[in-house]
Amino acid sequence: MSWILLVLLVAIGTYLMRLLPLWVTLRAEPARTSGSEARGRALALAAPAIIAALLVASVVPAKPEATASEMARRLIGLSVAAVAFRWRPHLAMAVFVGVAVYAVLSLL
């Protein structure tokens, strides 16, 4: 199989995984059943669950190549970003502050 064909198949599969559940859910919406309240609650809780899972996967390295000091830099950067966001809830600024602190710590 050529590279282009392989990429196309993965692209189509990925796209369908993103699109079809959206359409299926929207189509099912008007036909509300007794379980729709529980389903709505589950979907509302899915957002924090997914974001928390993504956070863990992006902070903790899958391979144990990160040293304790690297983990400390990451945790300090995240903590400062959290404090900045609590102080002033501006998303881009908090991200910038977190990255800047991590950059400075990486240079030390």
Add this chain to the structure above:
Amino acid sequence: MRDWLAGLRASLPIAVGYLPVAVAFGLAARSAGLSVFEAVFASAAVFAGASQFALVGLAGAGSASVVALATALALNVRHLLYGPVLAPLLRGCARGWQALLAFGLTDEVFATAAARLATVPEGVRHRWLLGLVTGAYGAWVAGTWLGAAGGSLLVALLPRLGPVLAFALPVLFLVLLLPLLHGSAAVTAAVAAVVTLPLHLAGRTGLGLLVGTITGVLAGMVWDRWMTQKHSQREIE
């Protein structure tokens, strides 16, 4: 246009985080023997980092195409959850817009949309989300091209600059999560994180994200029910 620009502005942290990863993908694709066009085509068509890296790795290692295809798709199974979560927020969008926007639902675009789309007026959400997708997609494709076509300067810069810029993504996830952490959502997030961690450390990140999410949601619902029962018991007393 104003709503599209607002979405584009919201994509800035994603774009900053995507650039070094996309550059790394471009470099990896070139070292696996792919042309600049083939590398950029992969980013433009698939727009999913983990499966693209897997494709390059497996194709470069000479693995059978079916194995590469199955692995790349398996890594994206978690995307099945994104549409249903965003569906209530996109109910007013035309089907054509839904079809267009679904293409850009990466982890980071999803997380930003799930956390912020409710604050965008319903009639303009599709334009805001298109701006968000445009910024993320543009950075991903441009970064891939830079990595694939760039020379030794990028190779020299990436080890120092790459990790710093890529750190924008975990910070983004954290900042998106913070406003959601109250009541059962906090329990949900904590359980999801705890369940994801060991599977991620075992090298099964895709599975960890899926199992962590489902377990977290179930824990949140159990917590909800428990709190409701506790509350109604107090009212009876």
